[in-house]
Amino acid sequence: MVLSDLDGILVANADFYDAHERRDFDRMCAVWEHSDRATCVHPGWPILRGWDAVRDSWERILNGPGRNQFITTNVSVEQHGEIAWVTLDENLMQGARTGTVAATNMFGRSSTGWKLILHHGSPVMAG
């Protein structure tokens, strides 16, 4: 089955959150483009650039104590050729705590599907 661009982007985006929720490091690695332009800003973190730095952060996060459930809402997809970007709200449930993170996820089209090249998450202040 060949996915449409929109379907492929949404599948890649969903894989990212699924890998995080399941704490599946191999799957998280498969979501990302392994390149120098891979860039990640976790909420409150400084910018991480390059796949090595991004991979290390996910290894630590997915091996850490946090257990997150993501409900994604307010999803919008834009595409221009081989670049796509998704903006959305990550509604997080971590135990009894909840919060919203505004996220930008950029993807690049590869021969094996859309790969995450940039993730930027920022906490939305209540009120």
Add this chain to the structure above:
Amino acid sequence: MVLSDLDGILVANADFYDAHERRDFDRMCAVWEHSDRATCVHPGWPILRGWDAVRDSWERILNGPGRNQFITTNVSVEQHGEIAWVTLDENLMQGARTGTVAATNMFGRSSTGWKLILHHGSPVMAG
């Protein structure tokens, strides 16, 4: 003079911070692409989508009491065809307070230069 892509992207990026520092609403409007895909996440804010919502936020911010000086560092530029994205640290000085915001700025190439299509800023937590 015709600017190279890299120069054009950096000029557009610098214009964005200059317009903010000078509180020049018209210049801020000229920086942005006036389209439905214009998207802005101010630090701590929810996602604003579409030029009308983005413009209104800048009108309020630039008419508000805040006076910000930006020193941009750690600047990285990526480009793929007509889409470019810059990640950087915004080192903010607002009176005696300082802070760092991690920013992603996406630009689209138009007949009149590179226009901002997405700004996402997130406060970097100290330590």
